[in-house]
Amino acid sequence: MKTYISKDIAVIGAGIIGCAIARELSRFDKSVVVIEKETDVGWGTTKANSGILHAGYAGDENKLRFKLSYRGNALFKKYAEELEIPIKNIGSLVNIFDKSFMSTLENLRLQGIRNGLRKIEIITDRDKLRNIEPNLSNLVEAALYAKEACIVEPYGAAIALFENSKQNGVDFIFNSQVTSIHYDRSSKSFNMKTSKGDIRARYVINVAGVYADEVSKMVGDDSYNIQSVKGQYLLLDKVNNSFINSINFHPPGSKTIGILVTPTIDGNIIIGPNYEDSSKDDLSTTREGMGEVRQKALELFPSLPLYTVITNFAGLRAVSNTGDFVIGLSPANDRFINVAGIQSPGLTCTFTISELVFEILKDVGIKFQKNRKFVPVRQKIKRINLNNFSENNELVRNNKLYGEIVCRCEKVTEAEIVEAIKRGSTTVDGIKFRTRAGMGRCQGGYCTFKVINILSRELNMPFECVTKNGDGSYFARNRMI
Amino acid sequence: MLKERNFDLVIVGGGPAGMASAIRAYELGVKNILLVDRNPFLGGILPQCIHSGFGLKIFKKDLTGPEYAQIFINKIKSTNVDVMLDTIVLNIDRRKNVTFSNKNDGIKSIKAKAIVLALGCRERTRGSINMPGDRPSGVFTAGLVQRMVNIEGYLPGEDVVVLGSGDIGLIMARRLKLEGCNVIGVYELMPFSSGLNRNIVQCLDDFNIPLMLSHTVTRIYGKRRLEAVEISKVDKDLNIVPASSFEVSCDTLLLSVGLIPENEVSKAAGVELDENSGGPIVDENLESSIEGIFVCGNSLFVNDLVDNVTDDGYIAVDSAVRFLNNKDDYRRNIDIIPGKNVAYIIPQKISGYSDVIFRIRAKFPAKNAYIEIPEIGFKRKEKFVLPGELIFIKVGKEKLEGFKLSNKKIITINIKESERYGCDC
């Protein structure tokens, strides 16, 4: 089926950065299409990272990736409100086990002050540290405490940006991998061949994650290379009495912030990521990797309840050989903008990156007019609130399905699942990322068949055609006679 | 819609434990009884256990799971027990307020004078055993596949590997084979199977499905759908034997790696749990650490036979009725400690004033063993000890007289053996 689409701007990649760029562009009058090879948004690096908004003290301010993070934190908080992205400000501790690292902490603290952080301090008083983090190892000598650090659901944020972009006129095409790009000089436009058909656009923004360098090469740009670097994670069950309060880092290393231990915004504890070169399609966890993560996490929290691990997964960092973000006009074509190598602190920079990209597009000569129909707010799917019966029963009165609990572990109702389908989810993982159904301690052991039945009913799709995450990932082989 | 707000007895869970409780409560004259279940039907796990082997003890018949359930469903129909289906209990507090949710009532709270927890159990997952690899579809817990096949009517795949030789894994290996799947093999981490011999023969041997002991799945391969698993041999300490790994192509992996008593609601209520059994700490009356809250069925510990679950349902309600009638049951302050080769014992506490039935779960198989309770001088020969077969020991209260006089508060139960059962079978 050859579909022919022609737009002003094409964004390749619907991860959180791609969706943020799309949303920024949707404020204006140019037609935008986002081309995504997966079935849903955020299924690359976005769905498998630590979910941290760094306070903004780290790094070499000559690097773009650190420069953009300074304002990134504050900007994210601002947008999170209008997009109804849940955020929790819990602070972060960079822990050191050896006084010899004190100067490193001090440098970070000073950098933070220079960047405008107000609540950043070094804590050497053990009691004060225990007050903040009662279960932190006694071997921690001191820690840099940055109160402005936050946790967020990265895929939830991508979904919010996707929904708002769609609402404001952006087109999203899924299951479409770009296989070649041809620039036509006469029409000054790019013709992209995808698995779903041809797409034409005057400008292309390449936000293709670990594959960004391969996309660049399609226009003859080999100015950078992306090495995918895998990080494995373990997720622990929700612990009733708060075992951990803030984001906890190891002493700063050379390549990476190291394996961290942090609560998630949903109440779990996540540990990871380790750091290993991998191939771009390798998202496997390994015994060695998980062992490394466990060991490092125990160094910070010796009594970490590892027996409550409920799942393990891995994500890929897109690391550019330039050691920094690659954001700017491609040297091969000045209508092709690279937004590549978005490794840590990429999530924190989500909105500073999208701002920067917009500025770049303006500089290239695009005359943007305001989109008069732009709606800045988006509402997240209403969930039941166990502390407020009357609010819930109001929900149930309007929609009976709010009384029907499907996922027992996470208390997700049928109403939320149906709404998630209305908002574009066609797979079990899509439902999972929008509603949390299947993310609890039983990992979908009870609710999976229910979710499949609901998808089957709502999308008029046979049970055996419902997939976990797109083509080929069916659950049931066939219906029994 | 539920009209009542106050109940004498609320039973959470309408499986065999809950149904037995409801029927017993009615027979004993309890007035307002509410039985709640999350499914649109009663029976709990039984309707999907279509195989036979149920009721051999209680009914002296070889019944299928659905038949066993139907007998109790029919009995309940003849009572005035209020049955609320498609309803999930969200919370229970110490004062026995029960919060539930369903389409008709929304979220509601009711008050109970006494509660029986009969929530059954859930399955251990891939994540909880830290299995590495990719995350394709096609990896299921055995119970989920049992539901899919027997109730929803869908086959999961074609080429099946089963991890875990407990009964559910064996039963599902047979079920899938009978439905035309290629069941490649059953792999078991331990050097012994925890399933019944009958199931090894009738599920595996009958169909030439290989069973490999001391093997486990060490890696999952598959981009979208499962493509293969890596199997490795383990040594006696359950460490992977180097260079023993091999790959098996398959599209379906069934995990039968353990069951965990379901206790989220119990925890929320503040009921004390036993980390050995995974369920609440109870006394000989099956009463939990909270007065008026009783526990039975797989929610208390994972049972082998549904017949015992039914019996426990009766015991729990006998106690609940005594509680409702303000009959003073003695305080339980003697701790029962699992000793040698014992995984857990129910009850965990006793008063010493009544007869007790100890339900003992062994850790490892043993031949020519004996059960020993040194503090009361009890010893019983047990020719054959299997983890998959619960041991019942009835101790009359006379035997406990002497112990009570000693003022000691701890009783240990050991399984000692003269010979270790290994792979010489």
Next chain:
Amino acid sequence: MGVIVKKEVVCVVCPIGCMVSVDYKGNEVIQIIGNKCKKGVDFIKEEAIDPKRILTTTLSIDSINFRRIPVRSNKPVSRDKILNIIREIKKIKVKPAIKMGDVIAKNFMDTGIDIVASMDINE
């Protein structure tokens, strides 16, 4: 005919699970070796000559709450016939209302056993 067959069977009457060696000719058992007691002798004989099993499966049913109805053989069936029976049984379509014990197929495939419903499905 006049051939003596040797078979290994596992007795499952008690948890010991003795591995028993059975020699038989036609329908007559000549020798049993390996059993530790006499409790399982009848079972062992049948298991060697003509092992029987209870057959259970599900059939398709068109009802409001259920897509499948569990069914069983009322008596044990020859083990070797089971796969065949299950293949044939699928062709039977069941309609509510059905009660536990209702005969769905009498003397199925001339085996002398009936296939009966395992539960009630009323609508």
